[in-house]
Amino acid sequence: MYFYKDSFVEKTDRMISPDDRGYYFGDGIYEVFRIYHGKVYEQEAHLVRLVRSAKDVRIELPYSLEQIREIITTLVKKSRISEGTLYMQITRGEAPRAHSFPQNGKPVMTAYCTDVPRPTDAMDNGIRAISQDDIRWLRCDLKTLNLLPNVLSKQAAVDHGVQEVVLHRGGIVTECSASNLMMVKNQILHTHPANHLILHGITRMVVLRLAHALKLEVREEPFTLEDLYQADEAFITGTTVEITPLVEIDNKPIGSGIPGTITKQLQQQFERTFSK
Ligand code: PLP
DSSP, X not given: OEEETTEEEOGGGOOOOTTBHHHHHOOEEEEEEEEETXXXXXXXXXXXXXXXXXXXXXXXXXXXXXXXXXXXXHHHHHHTOSSEXXXXXXXXXXXXXXXXXXXXXXXXXXXXXXXXXXOHHHHHHOEEEEEEEOOOXXXXXXXXXXXXXXXXXXXXXXXXXXXXXXXXXXTXXXXXXXXXXXXXXXXXXXXXXXXXXSOOOHHHHHHHHHHXXXXXXXXXXXXBHHHHHTOSEEEEEETTTEEEEEXXXXXXXXXXXXXXXXXXXXXXXXXHTTOO
């Protein structure tokens, strides 16, 4: 079951216009929501971010927030998904190809749910990464469809036989190709500040809340790749990856090369935020 252009349809019933600006320019925004036990996790935080992305790229949301909440509820119910994700994207609409905004374009929303199990193996054992230059634009805080640099990074990870890419600008670690990054050094949790250079992850926000509750010292300050090499622990955060330990970077083990104690503590606390 899909929501596409004002109605609920079967996947095969969709006719997407080649004139959709999402195709021509990646001219759109999106959100990925997590579903646990048939309920949408941190829905309001995702909606706040959606509204902000829309405002900053000057796309008028095609529906009110109340209507969007109803679309989400209906999709989750009709899809009968207990554990999965809900993908939602809004493009600037359909119009003959021209860079400037169309005069009478109506934004187009697409949304659907998918069964996505929790990545328990990666969460238990950790993942490996390589580092790469962060070649993205300077508004990484907006969740837009322009993901070509992220796509290239993720493929570089696959080509290297690892699971993620740690991005850095001139040696300052920003985030990963599809997740935020945190590291622990001397019991202090470090992560890049939530500015224009990273996506303000919802999972990142929840983890920082949990870290404060655990009375962990947190530093939202830039740190270098060299610092990450010397870290005691590191992990990535994201809607689908939750808190996944990063145990190796650029062929070097992080800490003792296994998921760290603070990482595990945060994983346990995180799980409690959606457990029944
Ligand atoms: N950073 C990037 C580049 C992402 O694509 C994502 C998620 O897709 C995140 C961070 C994590 O954000 P969230 O926790 O809201 O899923």
